Amino acid sequence: MFPIRIRGLRFRPNGRAVLDGVDLDLAGEGITLVLGPNGAGKSVLLRTLCGLITPSDGDIDWGGGRRPASGVMMVFQHPMLLRASVLENVSLAMKPLGVSRAERQRKAADVLERVGLAHRAGDSGRHLSGGEVQRLALARAWLTRPRLLLLDEPTASLDPSATAEVERIIREIRTDGTRILMTTHNLGQATRLGDDVVFMSAGRVREHTPVQRFFARPASDEARLFIQGELPWRMSF
Amino acid sequence: MPTLSTTLLDAVALLATFDAQVAEIVWLSLRVSGAAVVLGTAIGLPLGAVLAIGRFPGQQAAIVLINGLMGLPSVVVGVVVYLLLSRSGPFGAFGLLYTPSAMVIAQTLLVIPLMAAIARQVVEDAWQRYEEELRVMRFSWWQSVTTLLYDCRHSLMVAVLAGLGRAMSEVGAVMVVGGNIDRVTRVMTTAIALETSKGDLPLAIALGIVLVVVILVLNAVAFAVRGWAMRRYG
Numbered sequence: 071m072f073p074i075r076i077r078g079l080r081f082r083p084n085g086r087a088v089l090d091g092v093d094l095d096l097a098g099e100g101i102t103l104v105l106g107p108n109g110a111g112k113s114v115l116l117r118t119l120c121g122l123i124t125p126s127d128g129d130i131d132w133g134g135g136r137r138p139a140s141g142v143m144m145v146f147q148h149p150m151l152l153r154a155s156v157l158e159n160v161s162l163a164m165k166p167l168g169v170s171r172a173e174r175q176r177k178a179a180d181v182l183e184r185v186g187l188a189h190r191a192g193d194s195g196r197h198l199s200g201g202e203v204q205r206l207a208l209a210r211a212w213l214t215r216p217r218l219l220l221l222d223e224p225t226a227s228l229d230p231s232a233t234a235e236v237e238r239i240i241r242e243i244r245t246d247g248t249r250i251l252m253t254t255h256n257l258g259q260a261t262r263l264g265d266d267v268v269f270m271s272a273g274r275v276r277e278h279t280p281v282q283r284f285f286a287r288p289a290s291d292e293a294r295l296f297i298q299g300e301l302p303w304r305m306s307f
Numbered sequence: 308m309p310t311l312s313t314t315l316l317d318a319v320a321l322l323a324t325f326d327a328q329v330a331e332i333v334w335l336s337l338r339v340s341g342a343a344v345v346l347g348t349a350i351g352l353p354l355g356a357v358l359a360i361g362r363f364p365g366q367q368a369a370i371v372l373i374n375g376l377m378g379l380p381s382v383v384v385g386v387v388v389y390l391l392l393s394r395s396g397p398f399g400a401f402g403l404l405y406t407p408s409a410m411v412i413a414q415t416l417l418v419i420p421l422m423a424a425i426a427r428q429v430v431e432d433a434w435q436r437y438e439e440e441l442r443v444m445r446f447s448w449w450q451s452v453t454t455l456l457y458d459c460r461h462s463l464m465v466a467v468l469a470g471l472g473r474a475m476s477e478v479g480a481v482m483v484v485g486g487n488i489d490r491v492t493r494v495m496t497t498a499i500a501l502e503t504s505k506g507d508l509p510l511a512i513a514l515g516i517v518l519v520v521v522i523l524v525l526n527a528v529a530f531a532v533r534g535w536a537m538r539r540y541g
Contacts, residue, residue, distance in 0.1 A: 117439075120443050121442070121443075122439050122442060122443065139445075140445060142443075143443060143444075144439075144440075144443045146439065146440060149440065150436065150437045150440040150441075151541075152454070152457070152458045153458050153460075153461065153536075153540035153541060154457075154458070154540065162444070162454070163444050165444075165446070165450060165454075166444060166445045166446050166447065166450060194539060194540045194541050195541075196540060196541025197541055214444075
């Protein structure tokens with residue numbers, strides 16, 4: 071699957087360039103943070119990588135082949151929750167894999183232990199707090215042992231304590247051997263979690279550098295203004 | 308000429324004495340409509356879900372057709388089923404005409420469009436919220452259908468109740484294919500129509516009271532179950 075090489079990726083719904091020639095290389099390890107202003111194309115890039123969006127143009131090379139049938143998972147900013155128990159919501163991820171219900175629930179119970187939700191296994195998923203919902207969604211993705219995990223602002227609107235817990239789980243998933251690509255608007259989180267940063271604006275990758283260098287010496291004016299919180303809103307379109 | 312009050316008193320007396328004729332008619336009505344709703348649920352709800360999330364040629368036309376069939380006159384369904392089950396019809400050899408089975412078939416055909424149309428709307432709303440995540444998890448088309456039906460089970464109770472209401476209250480189709488034969492195919496609605504025309508209003512009123520009470524009780528039970536489930540699962 072790795073390295074993933076993205077070349078000239080474009081997505082132009084109704085003629086508007088949401089992705090405007092994205093070039094990006096992703097090696098097989100670590101956590102890459104995708105930063106950029108609203109409308110930069112970050113979430114669309116993640117959706118394209120997991121096959122939810124068909125690009126208008128460009129290529130994605132998955133380690134010399136096409137996109138693998140499995141091994142790519144995505145956690146959304148507002149995860150889906152069935153009207154069912156936490157355990158059932160997590161074990162759901164293994165349903166397409168042809169695993170027996172008993173086995174699914176056993177593995178789901180294990181992963182719930184790892185994300186600190188074992189005590190809520192029997193509760194309704196819809197009664198969880200925002201932070202617990204994100205932990206559930208991470209557990210559901212982790213259950214399938216993905217090789218690439220795409221996280222779309224998983225800590226948006228979470229309090230610092232819930233954010234710290236989610237970050238702990240993300241680190242554990244990474245240690246488990248999963249490559250992570252994650253969008254965030256939280257620059258502190260980028261320095262805490264990221265190995266490298268992909269900075270996007272106006273549908274393009276403006277720079278892709280190690281996280282320390284990005285914050286110490288941003289290569290572009292746009293990135294510098296973004297870090298300083300001064301990037302004009304109009305530049306995001 | 309009996310007054311309204313004496314008619315009502317006679318009707319209540321019939322119910323209070325648990326009249327055997329009334330009980331027999333009520334029991335047959337519940338069996339026929341219950342079977343039709345079970346069959347309608349098994350066919351109509353998955354059909355609605357398939358129309359909600361499937362992508363196939365003619366899908367829009369199928370949705371318009373199902374929506375249109377919701378208002379299908381029951382007597383028309385009765386005539387169609389009559390033609391299919393009559394001796395000269397394609398299924399005449401089964402000898403089902405003027406039996407409760409024929410009535411079940413007719414009522415099932417009546418409730419399927421109603422249940423499917425409601426299910427389609429409910430499942431389509433859920434599909435808009437869940438589609439991306441189910442696709443990422445690589446759910447098959449059929450796995451998505453069953454998962455959404457399960458998740459929408461509380462809302463789909465409305466479809467089942469609507470089907471039950473339609474089945475129990477319709478008179479045209481069961482009259483045509485059942486024949487309203489005493490102790491064989493006489494159900495509450497056909498009995499009410501017959502007894503009213505004969506002038507036996509107490510029996511008609513008694514059956515009417517039972518019909519209304521049965522529907523109200525079933526709705527109350529469904530409402531309570533739905534309320535409990537919503538509190539339990541959100």
